[in-house]
Each structure stands twice: as C-alpha cells, then as structure tokens.
Amino acid sequence: MVEKYIINGGARLEGEVPIIGAKNAVLPILAATVINGTTNVISNVPKLKDVEVMIKILTSLGARVDIEGDTLIIDSSTINRVTLPEELVREMRSSIILMGALLARFGEAVLSYPGGCEIGPRPIDLHLKSLRQMGTEIVESHGFLYCKTDGLKGCEIQLDYPSVGATENIILAATMAEGTTIIRNAAREPEIVDLQDYLNKAGCRVKGAGTSVIVVEGVQKLNSCEHRIIPDRIVAGTFMVAAAITRGEIVLKNVVLEHLQSIIAKLKETGTKVLVDRDEIKVIGPEKLYPIEMLQTLPYPGFPTDMQAQFMALLTIADGTSIVNETVFENRFKHAEELTRMGANIKTLGSVAVIKGIKELTGAKVFAKDLRGGAALVLAGLAAQGVTEVENINHVNRGYENLYVSLNKLGANIISV
C-alpha cells in the first residue's frame, strides 16, 4: 500500500526525541548471526522495513527469529539453505553482505544480482574481486551469482575504494577463513566498529575497525552472544536538521557524539546552535540560516552522503548560495527537482548542486524517490508555508521508525494516509 504524508508546515519543533538503533549497524550484524550457528540476542533493534526484510531472509534460510520488543533472538543453528530468495535480494541491495556470512559457514551462497537502486548503479565489483581473492569461485549467469569455495583463505586485500559493504563482506568471509586477512583502505564507519564488537563477542578475532586497516584472524569455533546496537547517527542528524529548518529547539537523547562530529560542524556553519552534553544534544534553529560555502560528502569521518539530502532541504532557505558536492554516489540528487516544486532554487550539474537560498518554501505535492531524499522532503514540508504531500513514504519507512509520530510529538502537524 503506497503511503503518503500530508504536512501542514510552519510549526517550530520543540521537545525531546530518543534516537533508535542504527539501521546500517543492525543489517550487517543480522547477516553475521548466520555464522556462529547458535543463539544471538540483539537488542536496540529499530522497527524498520529493511530490518523486516533481513528477518524474512534469515527465516527463509531456516533460522529461527523471535521478536521481543526491540530485541531479536536469532537461532541460526537450524539454517539449512544457502540460496537467498530473489525477490528479497531485489528489495534490499544490502543483502549482498549475506554472501560473506554464508561462505564463511557453508562455503556456498546463491543469490540474484542485487538490483541497482534509486541512488545509482551501486556495483558490487569490489565485493566479488575480494571474495575471489579469498578463494571463492563466483559464476555470474542469468542474473544470478553462484558462489562456492572449498575453504576460504586469509589474504591481504587493498580496497580500491573504502566501500562500507565490501569491507563488511570481507570481514564476515574472513571470520573462519584459514589464516589472517588484512583489509587496507577499509571503510571506517562506526557501523563497522559495531560489527567488529558483535563478532568478537561471538568468538571472532577482528581488530582495527574504525581505521583503514582491519585484521581478521580466522577461528574454528564461534559461540552464542548478546549485543546492543549503537544509535543511528543518520536518524540523529535528520532530527538535528528538523530543529534547524523549523527554527525550533530539540534535545536528542542517547546519541554517540563522536559519530556526529562532521554533521555538528556543518550545522554550526549555518548558524544553528548545537549544545552537547555526554549522550545528549540540544539543537536550536536560528532566526536566519547562513549558507554553506562547500558541503562535500565523503567516506567517514567526512560528511556522510546519507545526510546530503537533508542538508540540501535546509540550505534551500538559507540567506545566500550554497554548494553541495556528492562524491560518494552517482545519482543522489533526485530530491532536488522535488524541492524545486516547492519553490527552491537548485541547479545540479553532475556531482555538484548549487542552491540559491529563498525566503520561504511553499507546500506542494512531491514524490519521495529514495530513503534519505524522502526524509529531506518531509523536512522541507515542515518548514514550507501551506500543505505539502509527500508521496511514496514507504521509502522513508525503510530507515525511520514512524517518522511522522516522532515529529508530531515535537509539534509537527502530519497526517499519514
């Protein structure tokens, strides 16, 4: 059922919001539960569409998954299949990280070539090249990947690009490989550190996550374990922008400050006040927003590509011209044309967008094309004069837990239909 939000703009948002567990940490960790073949208790799991898909994939492989509030109990001892359901892989591209987990435990994996997605072709060449280097035979035919190994071997891998998914896939494949694997030019995202923490609790020997060099020593036996997912830095960043764009005052609870440094720095450039206190952040939107001379998205710890759309929405009403350079994905400006329907003045040319601030956005009917672009349109609707209808809100439900409920608690006026 295609959902939409009807947003009556203009309210200043005020109040407190607790930040949920990180989607991009829980997805690789759920994939990793395949490996130990026993019980895993994962808490602080967000209620998201993408998490539902990953649970469906695990159960389709034969795992038992029980849900108790925000905790998942996964028993992977009963997994007896290595073929991923095609429709689920198409639905969620990040299911590609199950390759490494299935190869680690069973030496085999079959999955359909994950579809590109809304933000670009999103190839998997770095995944395949690295897994082949570790001794996997991968045959690509009729849109399927047939992967087989008679024993993964640890080796030294130099990633051409610090790909988050490729780094995660290699770590999972290396957990029970023969010998040691060294990954250089590894992605440094906090979600990879969370994966390392979970794996080491399960008896793996992974070190260096968070840096560009990760070392994995293959082990023979893994054990059951418990793990609590880190907070979602992109959900936190999205609420920070909600305070800035509505000239409101929002306190975010249970965040990890270290993960938000690049977002805080760029938000301060707009004149937004950010007061930090241990695991809380108070964000106060200014009367007048300053433009950002250059907002460049980069791998962590640079400014996150997953926050680019939300900042573009904010900059449409800054007092001046801002430049955004999206260096991570090839086609992540789809929200720009929807924002122009709300009166924004944005010109995009390749990876660069020039945003000339206007006084006020006006409500319009707009279409979410991807997860973060959809969130950006909701933020724009909060600030716009009049009513905004954001269609295809199902994109937003992939990464936010009932976003309209949390925003209405802060004083927004959103109906979900």
Ligand code: EPZ
């Ligand atoms: C992860 O995607 C996140 N998803 C994305 O979040 C995030 O935007 C991205 O990392 C970058 O931070 C999850 O963690 C589930 P990449 P991933 O591999 O792993 C190219 C969200 O909104 N590339 O780091 O797919 C790729 O095309 C989502 O929560 C290759 O060329 O990202 C892209 O241009 C969106 N070949 C760049 O690298 C490869 O083999 C970064 O991709 C792999 C990637």
